[in-house]
Amino acid sequence: MIFVSIAQDNQAFDALRRGVALIATDQPRVDGKPANLQHKELLIPPEVVERPDKLHTLFADIAVELSRWVGEDEVTVLVSQVHPLLLNPLRYHERHGLEFLLAMLILAFPEVRWFFGTIKGYPSEPDHKDAKALDEFRARHHLFNLFQPQQTSLFDGAGLRDWVRRLAKEDARYIPRREQLAVAMDEETNYAYLDAYTAYRFGFRALAISDRGAADAVLGLGEKRDPAWGIPDLVLEDLHLNFPDGGGRLSDLGDFRQKEFPVLEEVSPIVDKNRRRILVTSGYQAGNFEKNNRNRRYIAQRKIGLLHKPHAGIFVVWERSGFDGKPSWKGNVRKYRRRTGRGYIWPPDWQRKEQGANSPGGHSSPGILLVIARHLIDRAEVMLAKGPLSVEEAVRGAVLAGDALEILGGKTPTVAAEALSLKHQFELHAEYEFIGVENDIPLEPRFQEIKRDAESIAHWFEQHSKQTALIIRINVVNQLLCILRAYNQFDEEQQCMDRARHLHNSLYMQKQPWRYIFWPVLRYSEFLLSSLLRFTLAIVLWIVGLTGLFSLLLNDEGSLSGLPIVNAIATFLGVTPAPAGLHSYWSIALSAFAIVAGLAHLGVFISYLYTLVSRR
Numbered sequence: 378m379i380f381v382s383i384a385q386d387n388q389a390f391d392a393l394r395r396g397v398a399l400i401a402t403d404q405p406r407v408d409g410k411p412a413n414l415q416h417k418e419l420l421i422p423p424e425v426v427e428r429p430d431k432l433h434t435l436f437a438d439i440a441v442e443l444s445r446w447v448g449e450d451e452v453t454v455l456v457s458q459v460h461p462l463l464l465n466p467l468r469y470h471e472r473h474g475l476e477f478l479l480a481m482l483i484l485a486f487p488e489v490r491w492f493f494g495t496i497k498g499y500p501s502e503p504d505h506k507d508a509k510a511l512d513e514f515r516a517r518h519h520l521f522n523l524f525q526p527q528q529t530s531l532f533d534g535a536g537l538r539d540w541v542r543r544l545a546k547e548d549a550r551y552i553p554r555r556e557q558l559a560v561a562m563d564e565e566t567n568y569a570y571l572d573a574y575t576a577y578r579f580g581f582r583a584l585a586i587s588d589r590g591a592a593d594a595v596l597g598l599g600e601k602r603d604p605a606w607g608i609p610d611l612v613l614e615d616l617h618l619n620f621p622d623g624g625g626r627l628s629d630l631g632d633f634r635q636k637e638f639p640v641l642e643e644v645s646p647i648v649d650k651n652r653r654r655i656l657v658t659s660g661y662q663a664g665n666f667e668k669n670n671r672n673r674r675y676i677a678q679r680k681i682g683l684l685h686k687p688h689a690g691i692f693v694v695w696e697r698s699g700f701d702g703k704p705s706w707k708g709n710v711r712k713y714r715r716r717t718g719r720g721y722i723w724p725p726d727w728q729r730k731e732q733g734a735n736s737p738g739g740h741s742s743p744g745i746l747l748v749i750a751r752h753l754i755d756r757a758e759v760m761l762a763k764g765p766l767s768v769e770e771a772v773r774g775a776v777l778a779g780d781a782l783e784i785l786g787g788k789t790p791t792v793a794a795e796a797l798s799l800k801h802q803f804e805l806h807a808e809y810e811f812i813g814v815e816n817d818i819p820l821e822p823r824f825q826e827i828k829r830d831a832e833s834i835a836h837w838f839e840q841h842s843k844q845t846a847l848i849i850r851i852n853v854v855n856q857l858l859c860i861l862r863a864y865n866q867f868d869e870e871q872q873c874m875d876r877a878r879h880l881h882n883s884l885y886m887q888k889q890p891w892r893y894i895f896w897p898v899l900r901y902s903e904f905l906l907s908s909l910l911r912f913t914l915a916i917v918l919w920i921v922g923l924t925g926l927f928s929l930l931l932n933d934e935g936s937l938s939g940l941p942i943v944n945a946i947a948t949f950l951g952v953t954p955a956p957a958g959l960h961s962y963w964s965i966a967l968s969a970f971a972i973v974a975g976l977a978h979l980g981v982f983i984s985y986l987y988t989l990v991s992r993r
Contacts (some may be wrong), residue, residue: 379446381417381454385426385475389457390418392494396455398521410945417446426474428903432747437483440752443486452488455523458495461514462507465544466745477941480541481745484784485752489778490530491537514540516605525603526590532573532583538780539582539720549743551727551786554720559583559611562592563657567768567811568686572657573774574807575691578779580721581611589620596638608643610651610718613684613698616658616672629668631675645679653865655682655698679686689815690808692822718824724833742788750792753781755800771807787834790845797830798853805857809864812952820857820872827853847884851877875907877966905981912985916978920945923971944968949975 380400382393383953397416404411419442425435446452456479463476466484470476483491496515500507517535528534535708539555546552563569566587573585586592593601594607618627618634626633635642644654656676676683688694717723742750757777760770778799787794801823808814827850858873882899886892914936923945948971 580718775803
């Protein structure tokens with residue numbers, strides 16, 4: 378564990394050192410020093426931070442150090458003082474350059490925990506709305522939280538990044554927020570992380586809880602519970618919870634878990650229809666039949682949802698949780714709207730004009746946000762290049778790329794497209810690295826989302842938006858194809874190849890309108906190569922159709938010998954050059970057409986079969 382103290386003078390470090398020393402008292406000692414604990418001190422003199430022209434360089438220098446520390450261990454940053462209402466990376470306030478810099482760092486390092494000492498900015502009137510907001514900030518982010526059970530900050534459970542986004546939204550109105558809290562609770566860390574990330578990517582702040590102390594702080598009894606967490610709006614919890622630090626009877630929902638975690642009762646839909654509680658279970662129920670019956674009654678009475686392990690990836694978890702929206706029609710356009718957390722509007726609705734005194738215009742994101750996004754993307758690319766990734770690393774990379782995409786809002790399209798691609802690559806890695814996810818993961822919801830986001834990004838290329846959207850989609854799908862091939866996911870790889878083929882053909886026709894004359898041939902080839910069953914069915918239908926045509930010629934001319942189906946098979950499969958008894962031009966033309974069609978289909982069919990067999 379690495380603690381980093383940030384202050385503007387040496388005297389301010391004293392209080393921060395005492396806080397770290399208190400933490401160190403519970404650590405074992407190695408050669409007289411606390412084990413697995415480092416303390417760094419980062420001095421930022423006021424005369425340096427109050428030079429706006431130097432803040433970008435200062436951010437880059439500090440980011441290099443933080444990136445190195447984050448790569449080594451968990452990092453917690455302690456800041457001597459802060460004015461929370463000025464934590465806006467898009468507005469520089471004189472004599473508050475530190476807040477400007479901190480806001481950039483908070484967005485750039487989502488996995489870092491942040492705690493603050495002196496909270497500045499309280500208004501003189503105690504009933505002022507800012508006073509209440511600052512009290513809430515203090516309750517969640519003050520230094521005394523350092524001594525509470527540790528919660529992961531990756532999914533912004535405490536809402537610090539959402540606080541910064543709320544302030545930045547005054548100048549960049551497209552930035553999505555996460556106003557609601559979700560809790561993913563499972564003693565298996567990978568399950569907790571994947572469930573928490575699922576809630577996060579669909580618009581909830583989230584906590585991934587894998588130990589009893591963290592669960593008590595959010596959901597527990599009396600003094601164990603920290604009221605600053607409030608009531609979660611969504612809880613994904615393992616049915617057979619068995620935390621390593623206590624809780625062997627937590628699988629008894631009504632008689633034990635309900636009493637140990639009373640907050641869960643408030644999450645039930647029968648108490649608040651806008652909240653949802655979902656139990657994740659493997660379905661194993663042998664043993665205490667009386668307890669199992671009590672659990673079934675408890676689940677039914679409180680209308681608790683059920684998810685069964687293993688589940689089929691991020692999109693399926695969200696769909697089976699009951700949060701996935703159904704397709705809706707608007708005019709002649711079919712739109713997919715998935716239910717998301719309050720405040721999370723994605724992709725941005727660019728039909729509305731942005732308002733605000735300093736509203737950024739044009740196709741580019743504000744320069745500061747671009748710097749932050751570029752840093753997030755660079756870190757994600759380094760993680761991806763190192764490979765192979767663990768589930769936690771893949772989830773962290775997905776958060777980095779997803780946050781970069783969101784703060785850009787699709788503006789600065791090239792960088793946004795890069796972030797979009799990285800996000801989906803990391804998500805696939807997380808799903809296929811985790812043994813708790815089904816082997817067959819449906820890709821269609823992912824393709825639909827890629828299409829939606831690509832079109833939002835391409836919106837800024839007014840003259841070539843359709844072509845640009847196709848290019849972005851092709852790039853993302855090709856990257857996913859490589860990942861699926863590496864994991865030997867043959868069926869999913871075929872789906873990706875089919876989608877890539879469709880997109881390439883669409884782009885080919887889009888570039889030159891006259892090429893649409895090839896539309897029937899291109900789409901027919903896509904149909905054939907989409908599955909072995911379709912290809913076989915097409916060959917059968919060709920033979921049936923040719924049989925009908927040969928029958929017509931036989932009835933009209935009486936010039937063909939043999940049965941029509943024999944003639945159809947013989948010509949289509951190339952058994953004989955042409956049936957005997959040809960006299961009319963129509964007979965010759967039909968036979969030639971059948972031979973050419975048969976050669977084309979059979980040649981491709983043999984190649985297709987070889988590909989299937991060699992890949993399997």
